[in-house]
Amino acid sequence: MAGSPDADLDDGSDFTRLIKVLNREENIDALSPLIAAIGDEAEEIEFSNTAIGIDTNILLKLSKRKEAEDVFDYLGSNHQPPLILPGQAVQEFWNNQLNAIQTRADKLARKFEDFSDELDKFGEDFGDFAPVIKEKLNVFSAEHGHIFDKATIHKTLKLLEVLKEKSSVPFVPRSAFKEIVEIRFSTKTPPGFKDDGDGDFFIWADFLYGLKAAQSEGTNFTRAVLVTDDKKPDWSRKGRAHPILVSEAQAYLGVPFELWSQDKLIAEVEKSTSSE
Numbered sequence: 001m002a003g004s005p006d007a008d009l010d011d012g013s014d015f016t017r018l019i020k021v022l023n024r025e026e027n028i029d030a031l032s033p034l035i036a037a038i039g040d041e042a043e044e045i046e047f048s049n050t051a052i053g054i055d056t057n058i059l060l061k062l063s064k065r066k067e068a069e070d071v072f073d074y075l076g077s078n079h080q081p082p083l084i085l086p087g088q089a090v091q092e093f094w095n096n097q098l099n100a101i102q103t104r105a106d107k108l109a110r111k112f113e114d115f116s117d118e119l120d121k122f123g124e125d126f127g128d129f130a131p132v133i134k135e136k137l138n139v140f141s142a143e144h145g146h147i148f149d150k151a152t153i154h155k156t157l158k159l160l161e162v163l164k165e166k167s168s169v170p171f172v173p174r175s176a177f178k179e180i181v182e183i184r185f186s187t188k189t190p191p192g193f194k195d196d197g198d199g200d201f202f203i204w205a206d207f208l209y210g211l212k213a214a215q216s217e218g219t220n221f222t223r224a225v226l227v228t229d230d231k232k233p234d235w236s237r238k239g240r241a242h243p244i245l246v247s248e249a250q251a252y253l254g255v256p257f258e259l260w261s262q263d264k265l266i267a268e269v270e271k272s273t274s275s276e
Contacts, residue, residue: 014209014212014213014216015172015173015176015209017212017252018172018205018208018209018212018252019176019177019180021248021251021252022177022180022184022205022248023180023183026251027251028244028247028248028250028251029247029250029251030243030244030247032247033243033244033246033247033250034243036243036246037237037240037241037243037246040240042258043223043256045222045223045256046222047268047269047271047272048080048081048272049081049220049221049222049223050081050221050222050223050224050225050268051081051082051083051084051211051214051221051223051224051225051255052075052079052081052082052083052084052225052226052227052265053083053084053085053086053207053210053211053224053225053226053227054083054084054085054086054089054163054167054226054227055086055089055203055226055227055228055229055230056088056089056092056093056096056203057228057229057230058227058228058229058262059089059093059156059159059160060093060152060156061229061262062159062227062262062265063152063155063156063158063159064152064155065262065266067266067269067270068155068159069155069158070266070269070270070273071265071266071269072155072158072159072162074269074272074273075162075163075166076162076165076166078272078273079166081219081220081221082167082168082210082211082214082219082221083163083166083167083168084167084168084169084170084206084207084210084211084214085163085167085168085169086169086170086202086203086204086206086207086210087169087170087171087202087206088171088199088202088203088206089203089206090169092199092203119133168210168213168214169210170206170207170209170210170213171206172202172205172206172209174202177201177202177205181198181201184201185198185201188234189244190234190235190242190244190245191203191204191234191235191242191245192204192234193234194232194233194234195232195234200230200234200235203226204226204245207224207226208248208249208252208253211224211253212252212253215253221255222255222256223255223256223257223258224249224253224255224256224257224258225257225258225259225260225265226257226258226259226260227259227260227261227262227264227265228259228260228261229261229262235259236259239259239261239264240259241257241258241259245257245259246258
């Protein structure tokens with residue numbers, strides 16, 4: 001068995017089954033999700049029956065939203081199905097995002113604000129370029145503004161406390177997937193073929209493994225959702241999850257899988273809380 005810690009292992013365990021699904025040693029239905037994606041078909045499933053996973057990029061970005069407190073309160077008190085924070089996301093959060101905030105936030109914030117102020121003062125001298133520059137700055141601020149905001153750190157800590165209390169943080173054994181990761185990358189199997197590292201793959205593997213562990217412990221859910229703002233085609237196109245990801249989740253977990261943006265999560269929380 002490629003990538004398995006024991007080539008003779010065939011005990012039907014959750015871990016063994018995950019290897020088989022991700023290595024195509026177990027059949028998956030790849031065509032049905034493709035048809036559904038092209039036809040824009042979607043099942044109507046109650047949010048209250050939805051297991052939720054949180055990707056790295058959501059940890060900071062969600063904390064910056066004005067709706068953050070409502071989402072945190074819902075996840076902390078009302079949400080009953082599994083809440084998963086892939087172990088890989090914890091590593092990436094520290095490596096790629098929190099570290100940048102701690103070391104460069106104040107300096108970047110001052111420069112960004114100074115440049116914006118100067119642009120407002122002398123905008124007319126730039127002629128046609130002023131609106132273009134301002135628009136680009138606004139886009140940059142919307143995408144990366146969370147690294148400037150110290151208050152975001154405090155909200156992020158609240159989210160992490162909720163996750164510590166309510167979520168599981170699964171890790172799959174890394175060495176067991178070494179060969180599988182290489183094969184999937186060379187065949188452009190999602191997720192992760194748009195990146196140099198293996199982080200996206202382990203986000204996915206940790207997420208699936210954590211949900212299967214919850215099922216094995218008797219927890220029921222009828223849909224699995226990973227919340228991410230990663231819009232690369234190795235994850236999704238126009239909000240629809242890559243059909244292969246849907247196929248793997250269906251084969252391993254027996255439930256539909258969707259990718260949601262933070263906007264979608266916020267909307268579902270608002271709809272759920274308003275109907276109570």
